[in-house]
Each structure stands twice: as structure tokens, then as C-alpha cells.
Amino acid sequence: MMPFAPSDLLTNAIVGGDGKSNAALEDVRGRHPDVDGALTSSARAGDLLLKCERSEIDKINAYADELSAVERDPFEGAHEAPCAVEASSVRACYSANVSDVTACRDLVEKYRACGRTALRKFIRRERAAA
Numbered sequence: 521m522m523p524f525a526p527s528d529l530l531t532n533a534i535v536g537g538d539g540k541s542n543a544a545l546e547d548v549r550g551r552h553p554d555v556d557g558a559l560t561s562s563a564r565a566g567d568l569l570l571k572c573e574r575s576e577i578d579k580i581n582a583y584a585d586e587l588s589a590v591e592r593d594p595f596e597g598a599h600e601a602p603c604a605v606e607a608s609s610v611r612a613c614y615s616a617n618v619s620d621v622t623a624c625r626d627l628v629e630k631y632r633a634c635g636r637t638a639l640r641k642f643i644r645r646e647r648a649a650a
Contacts, residue, residue, distance in 0.1 A: 590645055602638035606631040 549555055601607075610631050613624035 603631060603634035606634045
């Protein structure tokens, strides 16, 4: 069976401890004078690839977080329905003013404004106020 690695492959066993003072290393440098430059540029290319990979992973994680936020209920954590206080005050006003429903005009306007705000927050997927 033919070995996969070239016969002059530099391994830690061949090179030794510091990797600089070995006859095998000098022999390879003699046969391949550009080996140091090639190794340096290869290391540089590897660093750039790792940097790009980290950037891509960060982008993917940010996108996954964004998708998770969109999928969650925007009113999650709210302890009561949006505008519940305004709705109950309008009901109480109508009960108290059966003969004059126009007396509740200001409360109805506040309830309507609250409803529009809640709808905008729902559309933007923002969390509703508790």
C-alpha cells in the first residue's frame, strides 16, 4: 500500500522540539527554498478563512435570533390584555351614563388610541406593555 503522505512530510517527530534546529527541516528547505513563504502565506490564508467563518457564524446566529423573535408571541409576558384598563373604564362609564353615552367620549377616545398603539406594536412584533 502506498503511503498517503509525501516521504519528506515534516512531522513533530521528525522536526523535534523547537522546529528550527533539525537536519530534516534544513534538508526540506534546501530542496524547496520557497517553503517558508508558502507556509507563511498558507497560515495567513487560514487565518482569513477562520475570520470569515467567524463572521458568517455571527451572521447566522443573528439571523436565527431574529427568526426566533419573530416567531415568539409579541404579547408574551403580558399579564393582561392590551388596553384592559381603558376597556373597563369605558364599560363603567357606559353603565353609569346609560341615558347620555356622549359623556364617555374622552374615555372612548383614550381606548381607541390605546387600541391603535397595541395594534402597531403587534404589527412590529414589539412586546406589549404589561
